[in-house]
Amino acid sequence: MRPASEDDILAIVSRFFPTGHPSLLLDRGDDCAVLRPSGPLAVTTDVFAEDAHFRQRYFTPFDIGWKALAVNISDVGSSGAKPAGFSIGLTLTGKEDSVWLESFCQGMTALTDRFDLAISGGDLARSPLLNICVTAWGELPAELPRGLRRGVAQEGDIIFLAGSVGLARLGLTALEKTVSSEDVASTAEHWPAACAQHLRPMPLASEGMALGRFAVEHGLQDRIGLMDVSDGLARDLPRLLDRRKNGLGADIRIDANNIHPEVRLYCSQNGMDAASFAFMGGEDYALAATCPADAWPELEVLLSSFSVPCLRLGTVRRGPVTLNGKAPDSAGFDHFSA
Amino acid sequence: MRPASEDDILAIVSRFFPTGHPSLLLDRGDDCAVLRPSGPLAVTTDVFAEDAHFRQRYFTPFDIGWKALAVNISDVGSSGAKPAGFSIGLTLTGKEDSVWLESFCQGMTALTDRFDLAISGGDLARSPLLNICVTAWGELPAELPRGLRRGVAQEGDIIFLAGSVGLARLGLTALEKTVSSEDVASTAEHWPAACAQHLRPMPLASEGMALGRFAVEHGLQDRIGLMDVSDGLARDLPRLLDRRKNGLGADIRIDANNIHPEVRLYCSQNGMDAASFAFMGGEDYALAATCPADAWPELEVLLSSFSVPCLRLGTVRRGPVTLNGKAPDSAGFDHFSA
Numbered sequence: 001m002r003p004a005s006e007d008d009i010l011a012i013v014s015r016f017f018p019t020g021h022p023s024l025l026l027d028r029g030d031d032c033a034v035l036r037p038s039g040p041l042a043v044t045t046d047v048f049a050e051d052a053h054f055r056q057r058y059f060t061p062f063d064i065g066w067k068a069l070a071v072n073i074s075d076v077g078s079s080g081a082k083p084a085g086f087s088i089g090l091t092l093t094g095k096e097d098s099v100w101l102e103s104f105c106q107g108m109t110a111l112t113d114r115f116d117l118a119i120s121g122g123d124l125a126r127s128p129l130l131n132i133c134v135t136a137w138g139e140l141p142a143e144l145p146r147g148l149r150r151g152v153a154q155e156g157d158i159i160f161l162a163g164s165v166g167l168a169r170l171g172l173t174a175l176e177k178t179v180s181s182e183d184v185a186s187t188a189e190h191w192p193a194a195c196a197q198h199l200r201p202m203p204l205a206s207e208g209m210a211l212g213r214f215a216v217e218h219g220l221q222d223r224i225g226l227m228d229v230s231d232g233l234a235r236d237l238p239r240l241l242d243r244r245k246n247g248l249g250a251d252i253r254i255d256a257n258n259i260h261p262e263v264r265l266y267c268s269q270n271g272m273d274a275a276s277f278a279f280m281g282g283e284d285y286a287l288a289a290t291c292p293a294d295a296w297p298e299l300e301v302l303l304s305s306f307s308v309p310c311l312r313l314g315t316v317r318r319g320p321v322t323l324n325g326k327a328p329d330s331a332g333f334d335h336f337s338a
Numbered sequence: 339m340r341p342a343s344e345d346d347i348l349a350i351v352s353r354f355f356p357t358g359h360p361s362l363l364l365d366r367g368d369d370c371a372v373l374r375p376s377g378p379l380a381v382t383t384d385v386f387a388e389d390a391h392f393r394q395r396y397f398t399p400f401d402i403g404w405k406a407l408a409v410n411i412s413d414v415g416s417s418g419a420k421p422a423g424f425s426i427g428l429t430l431t432g433k434e435d436s437v438w439l440e441s442f443c444q445g446m447t448a449l450t451d452r453f454d455l456a457i458s459g460g461d462l463a464r465s466p467l468l469n470i471c472v473t474a475w476g477e478l479p480a481e482l483p484r485g486l487r488r489g490v491a492q493e494g495d496i497i498f499l500a501g502s503v504g505l506a507r508l509g510l511t512a513l514e515k516t517v518s519s520e521d522v523a524s525t526a527e528h529w530p531a532a533c534a535q536h537l538r539p540m541p542l543a544s545e546g547m548a549l550g551r552f553a554v555e556h557g558l559q560d561r562i563g564l565m566d567v568s569d570g571l572a573r574d575l576p577r578l579l580d581r582r583k584n585g586l587g588a589d590i591r592i593d594a595n596n597i598h599p600e601v602r603l604y605c606s607q608n609g610m611d612a613a614s615f616a617f618m619g620g621e622d623y624a625l626a627a628t629c630p631a632d633a634w635p636e637l638e639v640l641l642s643s644f645s646v647p648c649l650r651l652g653t654v655r656r657g658p659v660t661l662n663g664k665a666p667d668s669a670g671f672d673h674f675s676a
Contacts, residue, residue, distance in 0.1 A: 025378050025483050025484050026380075026417075026484040026485060026487060030417065030485075030487045030488055030565070031382060031413040031414075031416045031417050031487075031488075031564075031565050031566060032380035032381055032382045032413055032414060032416075032417040032419065032476075032485060033380070033381050033382075034378050034379065034380050034381070034417070034478065034483070034484055034485050035375075035378065035379040035381055035475075036378055036483075037373075037375040037378075037379055040363050040372050040373065040374055040375075041372065041373040041375060041379075042364075042369075042370035042371070042372050043370055043371050043372070043373060043425060043458050043459070044369060044370045044371075044425075044459065045425040045426065045427050045458075045459060045460050045461050045471075045473060046427070046461045047427040047428075047429060047461045047462070047463040047471070049429055049463040049464070049465050049469075050465070051465070052429075052463045052464050052465060053463065075369040075370055076369075076370060078369045078370075079364075079368065079369050079370040079372070081370065087381060087382075087383040087473050088383065089383050089384070089385040089427060089471030089472075089473075090385075091385060091387055091390075091469055120381050120383075121381070121382065121383060122383050123383050123384045123385045123471075124385070125385040125387040125390045125391065125469075126387070126390050127387050127388070127389070127390060127465075127467050127469060128466065128467065129465050129466065129467070131387075131429055131463075131465060131469050131471075133383075133385070133427030133461075133469075133471035135383065135425050135427075135473035137373075138370075140372065145363050145372070145374075146363050146364040146372055147364060147368075147370060147372050149364060149368045149369075150368055150369075226369075227368070227369050228369060
């Protein structure tokens with residue numbers, strides 16, 4: 001099919017994304033859209049760039065649309081905010097036809113529908129590689145004016161995880177080895193959960209908001225730490241603890257039984273330690289969190305209501321971050337650029 | 339010099355952009371920054387992409403930083419909002435050294451200082467071409483909850499311009515002909531105002547805010563139309579009038595004496611009509627506006643206080659858009675892609 005013209009593109013976008021939304025005072029289509037914030041706004045920006053974050057060889061246009069938005073919603077949710085809207089700076093190559101664009105939009109609307117997001121507008125440019133820059137925002141309750149954030153942990157706090165880790169790294173590893181579309185199909189069949197986690201991670205925004213509400217209800221706004229795990233626990237846990245500033249570490253315990261079976265299978269086939277693999281793996285967009293030990297029993301009840309597996313990882317302490325009693329293998333997940 | 343590493347880049351950015359700002363409840367550095375909006379927020383996103391919007395041959399890194407931000411501030415200002423902050427999705431090629439990055443940051447901070455902007459964060463990626471995606475926002479007064487916008491003009495309204503048009507197109511035309519850095523230097527010497535307007539347009543945000551205040555003071559929130567002229571009057575005037583919906587046009591008169599001398603000189607040297615050239619020219623980021631005829635005398639007083647030239651362009655009418663009594667030459671400014 002012929003490449004879509006700029007007018008075609010805008011017509012397709014308009015078909016998928018309504019111009020108006022109750023949270024907008026002025027719809028997109030003007031120099032600016034106008035938001036009506038009801039309280040503090042959590043804002044994040046993530047670039048999703050071809051050959052840096054994804055390859056067209058194994059990402060469908062639906063996957064690209066989904067993940068470009070998902071990684072931003074994940075950031076919003078991990079601040080405890082309710083995702084509300086986004087804008088998009090879309091750089092296309094000029095080769096995309098209308099089928100491609102429709103699929104890309106569908107990948108985004110799958111998430112905008114789920115989270116009831118407004119699209120406030122965006123911009124279109126052309127370049128040899130795809131580049132999708134999303135800025136997303138969410139609304140924080142007045143009682144949580146700075147959101148849930150990193151660096152609030154103290155010695156003795158519990159560290160826990162919502163969602164699983166390691167799967168997306170396995171998906172990336174397996175998909176990077178493919179050379180043909182047949183390869184991609186058989187890889188997706190062989191490692192279905194891993195490929196899905198890499199291609200279409202589900203942002204845990206509802207879970208982040210639930211943790212935000214819990215913090216408010218228990219007066220723990222400044223004592224529950226939260227972030228999404230985009231670069232792997234090995235890199236992100238020190239950030240969660242603000243280790244560089246305060247020297248906090250943790251004794252992390254990951255039992256192989258709590259690791260996804262696909263990861264365990266892959267690691268046993270390749271003579272790797274599954275816990276280390278999971279600890280290093282990035283892009284799962286799980287939530288890593290800290291809480292005071294005395295809040296843990298009640299928090300555990302909340303976590304048991306989540307639709308994703310949750311795991312107590314260990315306890316904050318002065319000293320190094322260790323995994324199952326040993327220093328972790330390396331500094332973490334480095335994506336393609338490694 | 340050696341290319342800057344990611345850590346170098348972040349260190350340079352931190353040096354130029356403070357992490358905190360009074361308008362942020364939570365500084366950048368976490369999953370999200372948190373804004374404290376005092377009222378409705380005008381939001382815009384513009385991509386500034388190498389070889390689509392600029393060439394490294396004649397844009398210095400300072401110019402790139404400046405213009406990537408300036409075009410967004412211009413959109414915020416043309417809604418009547420006070421520019422307040424921005425986030426940035428920055429895709430670098432990996433060849434930039436620290437001198438390049440410092441100059442790029444200086445181009446941005448020249449504007450953040452001028453407009454007291456918060457930077458809420460951003461993201462960094464790598465790709466063969468530079469791509470800078472900025473999302474900027476500004477605060478609207480409670481009495482101007484939807485901002486100044488397009489499509490409010492009625493028959494008989496006055497159309498006017500703040501800032502000049504045509505210069506940036508001349509700058510682009512002249513700079514596109516250069517092949518060497520000597521060429522660029524001599525072109526900049528030959529057409530100083532035109533090159534400056536193309537490379538470092540000054541967003542007319544104070545002027546947009548002043549028009550917003552005027553609208554509020556005179557109860558004209560829904561009767562003063564405003565937009566910035568990024569694609570040239572030929573393309574943007576029909577958008578300002580929402581011509582496609584309501585068939586409104588205008589009899590535009592541009593006297594050659596009101597066109598910048600560099601544009602007049604260039605046109606006389608090349609046998610072109612200066613008014614047509616100015617009417618077609620894009621990227622000046624002038625403000626085009628409409629107002630009821632009976633507000634014009636008072637508005638003229640306000641415009642006389644602006645630091646940029648202002649010009650009454652004509653009157654809104656039913657019928658075509660004409661320039662000096664004739665149909666304009668073509669549909670407008672098409673940038674490199676033309």
